[in-house]
Structures are given as C-alpha cells and as structure tokens.
Amino acid sequence: METSGLIYIAGALMMGLGALGAAIGIGNLGGKYMEGIARQPELIPMLRTQMFIVLGLVDAVPMISVGIAFYLLFAVA
C-alpha cells in the first residue's frame, strides 16, 4: 500500500516536472522563432526546419517521462 502510493507520486512528479521544463523550452523556442521570422520573413523555410529539429530534441524528454510514468502507474503500481 505504502509503496504503490509512492509510485503514484513518482509518476506525478515525473510527468509534471518533465512537462514544466519542456513547456518553458518550447515556449522560448516558439517565441524566438516568431521574433526571427518577423524580422526576416525570407528565412522562414530555413528557420522552420531548424526549429522542428530543436522541437524534436526538446520534445523527447517529456515524452519519455510520460511513457515511463505511465508504465509505472499502470504496469507496476
């Protein structure tokens, strides 16, 4: 009983903190992208590719934590 409760808290922390970090990161990234294309609209195609690469890099971390958290919550707990 005690351990399964702790697993729920672990899952919550994992998802919450992972989402928090990635939200800040992606918010920053999107904001800077908008600023960049507002200044130089001719760079849109180049910047878009680069943005998606970084987006994928940032996005990986919370997705992994969500996966592991779900595994903890539904398969272990």
Add this chain to the structure above:
Amino acid sequence: MAAGAQTGSEYIKHHLTNLTFGRDSDGVWRLAETAQEAQEMGFYAIHLDSMGWSIGLGLIFIFLFSMVARKASAGIPSGLQNGIEIIIEFIDSNVKDTFSHKNKLIAPMALTAFVWVLLMNLMDLVPVDWVPKLFDLGGVHYMKIVPTTDPNVTMGMSLSVFFLALFFSIKNKGIGGFVGELTLHPFSSKNLIVKIILIPINLFLEGVSLLAKPISHGLRLFGNLYAGEMIFILIALLPLYAQWTLSVPWAIFHILVIVLQAFIFMVLMVVYMNMAHETGDH
C-alpha cells in the same frame, strides 16, 4: 480490448514483452514462455520479433528503392518514383547543408537511416492488437511489432554510428589528432606544465560528452516510440466504443513524432559524422 481474463497490468506487460529466443537456466536453447524466463536468459538471448521486423522492413526499403531506381525514367515520373525522388532530394539537401566535407558514404547512409527508421516507426500506427493476435492464433504468444520500441535495436544503431564516427575521426585526424582533441580541449594553456595538469580534466569532460552522444542518440528514439506505444496500449484498455476518441487524436499527433524522430535520428547522425571530419584548428 483483447484482454479477456487478463488484468490491465498483465495486458500491458504482455504487449511490452519481446519474443525471446535464448539459453535458459538449464542451458537449453528455446523460446521464452514468460517475461520472467526472458529476463533470466540474460545476455544469451535474441529478440526474434525485433530482428525479424526490422530486417524485413529493411528489405522492403531496399527492394522498393532499387525497383524504382531501375525503372526510373527521365520523362514524366510515376507516382511512386515521384515520392521517392522527393525523399532523396530532401535527404540530399539536408546532408549538403549539414555535412561540409567529402565523403561518398554519408548521403546514402543518411537515406538508409531515415527511411529505415521511418518504416520501423510507422509500425507503431498498426493497431496494437492486430498482429499479436494473429501470431497468437498461430501459437506464438509474444510479438512486438515496432522494432524501435526495443532499446537493443535503437542502441545498436546509435552504437554503429558511434563506432563509424570514431573510425572516421581517427582516419581523418590521425591517432594524435583524435587523442589531442580529447585531452587538450576545452581548457588549454600556453604553459606546458599547466597543459599537462589540465589533461585529466579535459579527458573527463570530453569523454563524458563523447559517450553521452550515442546514448542520447539511441535513447531519444527509443523513449519517444516506447512512450507512444505505451499510450496506444493504454488506449486499447478502454472499452471498444470509446477508443477512437483518444486513439485517433493520438495517432494523428504521433504521425508528427514518427517522422520527426526519424528525421532527427538522421540529422544527428550526419552532425556526428561532420564532427568526425572536422580537422580544423584544434
């Protein structure tokens, strides 16, 4: 939901277990009957499903592309040829942007990595119960059809990239250049004694960043696809009439993840290769 008498957690564990062939505790080579047995086989085991699906998809890629290449016409291209030309031009322009040295191997390798990883990731969109159920009827109880949700596959690929990068590094910079890069960077000094003192610190920092590359490269792909598969399995636990409300949006979002992760795997590979070819100032 095909769980039947299984509980939710058993269903999840069943779907996350590979078809393992290996040497059990008695020294007999056979298929593992349970996840527990697969665990106990340890190092002397092979995941038949991951190997089979990944090699099969690799063969599909090779035959499809070579067939189109043989029949390619300079006139108006057919639909398939058009699609493949788009992929090749896309990879070509990306490699030209990131890779600034001379090596004939890199672009074909990037194409292979991209299309192969993309095909393996696409297996994630096949409903989670179809293929395992089919194999279950044929008497095979475990079947995981997405090879990239198996860390052995992704780490195998990222380690191959890593060793190739080491090979090109040593080939282009020489042993001295390679060791110098690891020991005289990022902290450097004009004074010889300070330089020698700084060697272990540099070696530690550069060593960590060198080893972190293949690990993050492989685990990124694995983690994304594993999480995606995990969520699909959880959705499959819902009652049948309610599944589409979650699985359709997640599948649509997952299409983005699938292509993006294949693309990122390819880009990182080219970037590492580019770093291995840098013979510049340091």
